[in-house]
Amino acid sequence: MTSSEPMTSSEPMNSPAPIQSPIGTETSPVTAPPHQAQPTLGEIFIAFAKISLSGFGGVLAWSRRMMVEERQWLTPDEFNETYALCSFLPGGNVLNFSVVVGSRFRGPLGSLVAFAGLMGPPVLLVLIIGAIYAHYGDLPALRRMLGGVAAAAAGLMLATVAKMARPLFHNRAVVGPVVALVTFAAIGLLHWPLPAVLLVIIPLSIALAWLRPPSGAA
Amino acid sequence: MKDDLGTTLLTLAGYFALLSLFAIGGGNSAVPEMHRFAVDVQHWLTEREFGDTFALAQLTPGPNLIIVTLIGYHVAGLPGALVTTAAMCGPTAVFAFFAARASDHFRESAWYAILSRGLVPVTLGLTAASAAVVATSSGYNWIALAITLGTAMTAFFVRVHPLLAFAVAALLGLGGLV
Numbered sequence: 001m002t003s004s005e006p007m008t009s010s011e012p013m014n015s016p017a018p019i020q021s022p023i024g025t026e027t028s029p030v031t032a033p034p035h036q037a038q039p040t041l042g043e044i045f046i047a048f049a050k051i052s053l054s055g056f057g058g059v060l061a062w063s064r065r066m067m068v069e070e071r072q073w074l075t076p077d078e079f080n081e082t083y084a085l086c087s088f089l090p091g092g093n094v095l096n097f098s099v100v101v102g103s104r105f106r107g108p109l110g111s112l113v114a115f116a117g118l119m120g121p122p123v124l125l126v127l128i129i130g131a132i133y134a135h136y137g138d139l140p141a142l143r144r145m146l147g148g149v150a151a152a153a154a155g156l157m158l159a160t161v162a163k164m165a166r167p168l169f170h171n172r173a174v175v176g177p178v179v180a181l182v183t184f185a186a187i188g189l190l191h192w193p194l195p196a197v198l199l200v201i202i203p204l205s206i207a208l209a210w211l212r213p214p215s216g217a218a
Numbered sequence: 219m220k221d222d223l224g225t226t227l228l229t230l231a232g233y234f235a236l237l238s239l240f241a242i243g244g245g246n247s248a249v250p251e252m253h254r255f256a257v258d259v260q261h262w263l264t265e266r267e268f269g270d271t272f273a274l275a276q277l278t279p280g281p282n283l284i285i286v287t288l289i290g291y292h293v294a295g296l297p298g299a300l301v302t303t304a305a306m307c308g309p310t311a312v313f314a315f316f317a318a319r320a321s322d323h324f325r326e327s328a329w330y331a332i333l334s335r336g337l338v339p340v341t342l343g344l345t346a347a348s349a350a351v352v353a354t355s356s357g358y359n360w361i362a363l364a365i366t367l368g369t370a371m372t373a374f375f376v377r378v379h380p381l382l383a384f385a386v387a388a389l390l391g392l393g394g395l396v
Contacts, residue, residue: 052280056380059281082318088333089317090239091310092283099311100318111315119307122280123287127299129274130291137270141392148391149273150352151362152383155369157246157349161342162374168339176339183343187250188350191258194251195240198340202242206336 038105039073041113047071048098048117059094059118067101074101094118175212179205226294227301229260234286234305241310243341245283249348252289253355262293269355277384283307365390 039047047066055062060083067074074082086096095118102114136142168176179201186197233255241248249272256262263271271292275285283306290302353366365387372378 054279055281056276056279084330084334085318086314087243088337089310089314091241091307091314092245092281093243094281095283095307095311096314099314103315103318108315111311115307115311118281119303122278122284123299123303125280126275126278126284126287127291127296129278130288130299133270133274134292137267143266143270144391144393145388146270146273146391147362148365148387148389149276149384150269150355151365151391152369152387153273153276153380154349154353155366156373156378156380156383157345157352158366158370159373161346161349162370164338164345165342168342176335179339180343180346183340184346184350187344188347191250191254191351193254194248195236198240198242201340202337205340206332209335210332 039071041106041109043071044102044105044110045113045117047073048102048114049121051094052118053121055094063094063097073105175205175208179208223294223297227297230290230293230298230302231305234290234302235309238306238310241283241306242337243344245281245285246348247341247344248283249285250344250351252285253351256289256293257355263289265355267292269352272352272355276380361390 051059051062051066064079064083068076068079082100083093083097086100087093089096095115098114098118099111102110102112104110106113133142165177165180168180183197183201186192186201187194237248237251237255240251253268257265257268271288272285275282275288278284286306287299287303291299294301349366353362369378369383369387373383
């Protein structure tokens with residue numbers, strides 16, 4: 001790796017050296033962030049395994065901490081941009097995130113390794129848990145505890161919805177809340193099939209968003 | 219029996235591969251649809267088992283969609299778990315790989331704002347629906363409802379570690395209250 005700047009190698013290893021990285025010469029459309037070196041496949045695997053195993057009830061906060069703060073593989077802006085893209089793609093957000101970040105550093109192999117790091121450990125764990133449940137799932141004590149956990153998990157999801165819904169009600173907007181309520185009723189109360197509901201509601205909602213810009217937008 | 223297993227695995231693979239394409243806004247948004255198919259249509263799990271499966275998935279670290287691994291395991295053992303996981307993750311991972319290469323500076327485009335305003339309300343509705351389906355799947359009574367609402371209120375106003383909430387709720391449940 002060569003630097004265009006006449007920088008001496010006396011620079012401490014851990015300082016975020018402002019090198020104009022000449023690395024991103026591959027077909028990757030997004031250039032690699034300016035840091036010391038591209039992470040190796042092993043480093044990518046370990047980073048995503050750590051993210052996965054730290055993340056209870058959602059992995060977003062941990063992936064940001066690891067990528068931006070701890071490893072500094074992404075700048076805060078790069079993280080936001082990447083994550084925004086991944087939340088619009090179908091499938092698990094963090095899963096998509098691992099594929100995109102892995103690919104940015106090491107191409108297809110990087111994607112594969114990041115994905116394996118993210119999914120491998122929890123799949124192993126959940127298989128053990130599943131086997132235990134298959135044997136002891138009928139114990140009344142366990143059932144009662146799991147009933148409590150399910151109830152609390154439903155509560156956590158409601159809190160997330162409430163937090164995310166606040167901006168929806170700004171400027172006396174009507175469309176957003178109505179779309180959310182209709183989706184909720186169709187899936188949560190009427191138990192209609194998801195594909196059918198989404199194939200109607202998503203084009204409708206995007207069309208409404210396109211036709212009617214936010215009223216209070218400056 | 220072999221034929222049965224093969225058919226079941228094919229059903230799992232086809233269904234979850236299709237479902238993954240409709241899972242927007244994270245793994246939890248597809249929970250009601252999994253419930254509809256696994257409990258109401260296929261009768262793979264009882265209501266109670268589905269509620270338990272969801273709780274176990276929440277207790278496992280990692281992405282929320284790990285619940286599909288548990289459902290697959292419940293339906294067809296280890297092969298079921300692997301097939302289901304691959305079906306749920308594979309197609310969308312390939313899609314994400316190519317989409318990332320195609321979309322340069324996606325956030326700056328005008329489409330980002332429109333897509334965002336269009337999709338966020340749908341995602342919210344789906345997550346609320348998940349909460350409703352999970353809540354009603356575990357033999358609901360007024361104390362479970364109190365746990366749900368109490369957790370929701372607490373988590374709305376203060377930062378709560380999910381494991382702490384789960385531990386308190388599990389103890390309340392163990393106490394014979396749920």
